Amino acid sequence: MALNVTVDGVQMDQHPYLPLASQTLFNAKASKKLSFEDIARSIGRNEVATAAIFYGQASASAEDIQGLSSLLDIPREQLFQQLSGFPDRGRSVEMPPREPLIYRLYEIVQNYGYAYKAILNEKFGDGIMSAIAFSTDVKKEIDPQGNSWAVITMRGKWLPYSRF
Amino acid sequence: MALNVTVDGVQMDQHPYLPLASQTLFNAKASKKLSFEDIARSIGRNEVATAAIFYGQASASAEDIQGLSSLLDIPREQLFQQLSGFPDRGRSVEMPPREPLIYRLYEIVQNYGYAYKAILNEKFGDGIMSAIAFSTDVKKEIDPQGNSWAVITMRGKWLPYSRF
Amino acid sequence: MALNVTVDGVQMDQHPYLPLASQTLFNAKASKKLSFEDIARSIGRNEVATAAIFYGQASASAEDIQGLSSLLDIPREQLFQQLSGFPDRGRSVEMPPREPLIYRLYEIVQNYGYAYKAILNEKFGDGIMSAIAFSTDVKKEIDPQGNSWAVITMRGKWLPYSRF
Amino acid sequence: MALNVTVDGVQMDQHPYLPLASQTLFNAKASKKLSFEDIARSIGRNEVATAAIFYGQASASAEDIQGLSSLLDIPREQLFQQLSGFPDRGRSVEMPPREPLIYRLYEIVQNYGYAYKAILNEKFGDGIMSAIAFSTDVKKEIDPQGNSWAVITMRGKWLPYSRF
Amino acid sequence: MALNVTVDGVQMDQHPYLPLASQTLFNAKASKKLSFEDIARSIGRNEVATAAIFYGQASASAEDIQGLSSLLDIPREQLFQQLSGFPDRGRSVEMPPREPLIYRLYEIVQNYGYAYKAILNEKFGDGIMSAIAFSTDVKKEIDPQGNSWAVITMRGKWLPYSRF
Amino acid sequence: MALNVTVDGVQMDQHPYLPLASQTLFNAKASKKLSFEDIARSIGRNEVATAAIFYGQASASAEDIQGLSSLLDIPREQLFQQLSGFPDRGRSVEMPPREPLIYRLYEIVQNYGYAYKAILNEKFGDGIMSAIAFSTDVKKEIDPQGNSWAVITMRGKWLPYSRF
């Protein structure tokens, strides 16, 4: 195991299955001291999608790569080579998640899974909410007492089961 | 294993760990032919929370029990006895979920878990989004092409890690 | 555990998570001595889909229920009550499958999974083949040497990942 | 862990159990900018089988190695040495699959496994569809509405259980 | 599965591995409408230990049984027969815990396990904190802002590793 | 795998998922021959929290980093770079724990989990003890017979489930 390289929030040795692009991107982000909000705004994508690109969980278009290359000062050829393939998704989180923040999301699925299914079936019939034709967003709210609340929105196309 | 009793969307033998209240409630819902939307509106609660009560994953207040008893014609004493305890949560979904609809939610956590963490940490600092001080909601949208979309909103209080 | 009831190819105690409808349907099929091919032709559905209804893995429309009720001499009201809910899928096969026939399909996914992904990504881009907007079919072929071959066809809609 | 080497769609560190040949082949494919369709046509094999060779999941004959060596400009001796052994199959996909595309295939087995078994048993008797005397194919279809559909065909010899 | 019997906070079908005494005790507690605090004070034991007796996780002395019999109106002979054996511990919680309250305790072990070990080793040397020569207690605190805090204290004998 | 580097109580190769900061901190602690008690007192934090920082399980503030840098003679810039990110928690202990000391804590959760839940629910209602708004402490006691006892205190904010 060679020298550990720390990047802002990601250390490759702790995430051995992340692609090489992750290291390149997180290193550049750390040295530029940019937030995902900054980067997302610059390349015209959602923050979560932007972070997902960094973690190898979403694909980047040619324009995205161009934008990231310019903003982060990464040679375009290098970034294109590392980032233009098809993501090999599902490799960043081990399930069940051990990270408390991610575990809370898992717990929501564990506790409310059948309640979601019941409501969705009643509203839409027999089918699923797509996780592919899908987008998601994170917002911050401050309530009148000054407490912060995180609001996650997930929007997926409804896919009815085919009759055959 | 005694005779299987089918109820609308829930068959107790398929969910051996659900509490007795689930059977009572689903049976009454089926014979009354009411949707969760009907029931939720009647007792003044959110649809997902209402379904979660049916699945033993959320607690019902005295008024909720009174309202369910009236609407569903379940003897109040019986429902109170079955429903007034503290829920033993986490028993309805086996993880990883085998139900395709619920699996899609699990997959979202698996794929976007670290992206959510990155964005939430940047917006709020070191902490978690609570799954307890938490509410959730399901909406249906129809896009201009006539496609249906499911929108799930999750709203949780931000809890910063204590310094000690 | 009450008395085991054997039905053609399905014994409920061996499949404790199948819905009540499975027992009704398999019992009737056995006493009528009908094949899935017979039943599928009669109700106008694919054989695999028909068997999937019997195993609680596919939904039956009102006409399907009507057709099954007539063909199998099951009281329509009873079948409607048992079969009209939303399937709770994924409960018939424990993974990894221990049944050798089903294991072979699992092995195909295990061995050729990334090859399928590579070919599908090159042909369609970043996305998945839907298992929901999906149909499947089984055929028997006899080669010139008299050997039998099974041919399984799977056809799923291509879903590209949303850009967000 | 030495330097990560990215190749088109395969990064060795993300697939630590792939054989050395995978790295050689994917590197050459990337620098030649060839698709599996190109390569399969050139060596006269099916696309899925060709990708399976790249992933170490299928064996290559002497002619295949010769063909790949010529097409991809890999020294023949090197490729022969890396590719002429017997594949150690089953090492590319971790089960259950975390990759969403591959998971969909797994889900099909999970949901339709017993339906396939029922239909195959009725058509062929007691036995299995071989995954060894087996071929598979992927096709792309466009329906009248312009939607893309993926069609996977699996063809395996029927093996009846021996009586002994 | 016979009729589910609900008791305050425990439904035997949801906890199939609890001993018969659990059902007897929880039924009596529910009909007497007593809290564990009431019961613990009456029999002179700690609340957690008292609840652990109810869940079959701690042993009851002859006086405990006598006290429980009197307070809960359970025939002494019956309770003695059900409760005087040696507990078969570890059967109430499936690990990892799916119940959110219990999961939080599990998460504390997961996150702080090595920190506890480091501090304990520095303070006591090479050994463990006993979970047998052990007691625990739960307290409620209200801070000046009116927030409630739960305080769990665990006290275990330090056992140094034998030198041999 | 490069040369193993031993540090006091932590050897990186035995904990492959610890962040780079762990190695830096444990190395410095070993060469300075300081206990966690010394370090905690110096930076004004609790011992367990201090050890948790070393294991990458708790975040360090700018002052903590400053304090650690001074006390341990680690270049401030280096420590800031390695330690200022958001912890990726849950990576130090594999569950179930194999280390006997940590296993004892796990066993306490396994045996007393439902007893804790029952007592907490009776005292506080439906909710959980937070593991985030949380602190913990370790004390050493000597009883009159000269035996050592470890006392672990856990204090977490009570979070009632939201009604929605």
Next chain:
Amino acid sequence: MALNVTVDGVQMDQHPYLPLASQTLFNAKASKKLSFEDIARSIGRNEVATAAIFYGQASASAEDIQGLSSLLDIPREQLFQQLSGFPDRGRSVEMPPREPLIYRLYEIVQNYGYAYKAILNEKFGDGIMSAIAFSTDVKKEIDPQGNSWAVITMRGKWLPYSRF
């Protein structure tokens, strides 16, 4: 759980997933006091295959059923109904096996698996030994010192991988 019924070497409650035929056959075998050797000779099948029929792991032909019915005094109609379906194999042994005798076979696979593969590949090329076109036999040998040895022979058709 109803009354346990003990049969020679099989108690249904210990093997909850065995088909109903197992109970019928083992009961009759016990009351007739016949060995598998007796039964196998009578119906003209191998002993292991005969036992496999009893455990629901092999199919019985019409003549087998006729022979078993006569020998064991089981009404032919009843046995035909219970035994004429297609076996749902793989349900008798939980893997890894906990039974020491069966574990030893598992250990042989674990220890010699790759050695078998190496030898088989060198002798036959790329393929597998079929477990379907397969027979097996058990023999007893006594060596000159009077020690007993068990000899298990497995004979499977060699299936070469198809080239496609």
Next chain:
Amino acid sequence: MALNVTVDGVQMDQHPYLPLASQTLFNAKASKKLSFEDIARSIGRNEVATAAIFYGQASASAEDIQGLSSLLDIPREQLFQQLSGFPDRGRSVEMPPREPLIYRLYEIVQNYGYAYKAILNEKFGDGIMSAIAFSTDVKKEIDPQGNSWAVITMRGKWLPYSRF
């Protein structure tokens, strides 16, 4: 991870737990272009045992080491040092096996495990077939139709349970 070294049928990176001797032996075997049959005949051992030595699953005597050293041109001192220890068995196959050839053997245990136990118990009484006082052999047969069959023989001493 350093450069992958391919050897005939074994690539060390794919088998990270094999001992160093495996690499030495497989490299020499590949460069000498010898089969296990050649090697086994030369050192006077069974083929499976010989392959098991290569995979670190069987011990080599001093004469075996001498023979392998001569035949394979490996310095005797080096081989003696790498091969003279006690094997750390069970490290080559992950269970359940993912390799199809090895899986078939596993499936035989899974399907016929209790049938073997029943027959062995009837023939020998209460005990096990040893996997230690054990030998095994692989043969190739060609049937009159020209089909190849693999025949695996396992011979183990019968060990009766001690009475105590």
Next chain:
Amino acid sequence: MALNVTVDGVQMDQHPYLPLASQTLFNAKASKKLSFEDIARSIGRNEVATAAIFYGQASASAEDIQGLSSLLDIPREQLFQQLSGFPDRGRSVEMPPREPLIYRLYEIVQNYGYAYKAILNEKFGDGIMSAIAFSTDVKKEIDPQGNSWAVITMRGKWLPYSRF
């Protein structure tokens, strides 16, 4: 699930896989108020072996059955029928054990496993200590300070690996 029947130290519903004989024996032992020491002495066997018979983990000879029948007033025919088969071992303890007493034995194997192997290999060569040609014993010792110590002795025949 029918009425739970409590027996001294064993409640069948908590051990669903124990044979029927366990219930018969434990019931009789409880009503006779005999210890295993009493019973072992009476039938002339070791205490651990006697308890193992009760748990279905050891076989009973005809004399053992005769002795147990007399001592415990169980009809001889009934006991013979329930106890004369071949034990289906390994069904009483789920691994890893959740019972703290049994876990400690498991932990000893986990911690000292390789140390035992090293010492045994050095003393005996390449082989194993048999768990079949095996006996075990439990003793109580009181040290001069009045502390109780448990001493478990395990004695197994050494089996050298066959050379083949």
Next chain:
Amino acid sequence: MALNVTVDGVQMDQHPYLPLASQTLFNAKASKKLSFEDIARSIGRNEVATAAIFYGQASASAEDIQGLSSLLDIPREQLFQQLSGFPDRGRSVEMPPREPLIYRLYEIVQNYGYAYKAILNEKFGDGIMSAIAFSTDVKKEIDPQGNSWAVITMRGKWLPYSRF
């Protein structure tokens, strides 16, 4: 992965979680050609404990380190640095054990676990045999027929459960 270093009975790459001290000690033991019996006698400790120190599963006192340093010609400073920490136990054996010798010990716990518990509870009351205040020993016996027997003795302090 750097060059594998073989040591007598331990190869670090096969035991990636062993501490650095293991490599130092096993290398020195191999070059000195000393048995654990030699070493144990020299440092005045039990053989199993000595091997446990080599495997990082037991702590070494200052005198042990001094003794090992002298006997094995390891620089005292180096050994002190590597060996003076607190062991991180439980890392050498993966459970369930795949090594046949260690598996036999695991099987003893699996088969006799509840028998041990029953006997120990009857002899000592409610409690456990400590694995910390514990010693163990291995002896070799030759019976009159010349057979070798291994005798393992485990002696642990009895810890009664605290009443609280």
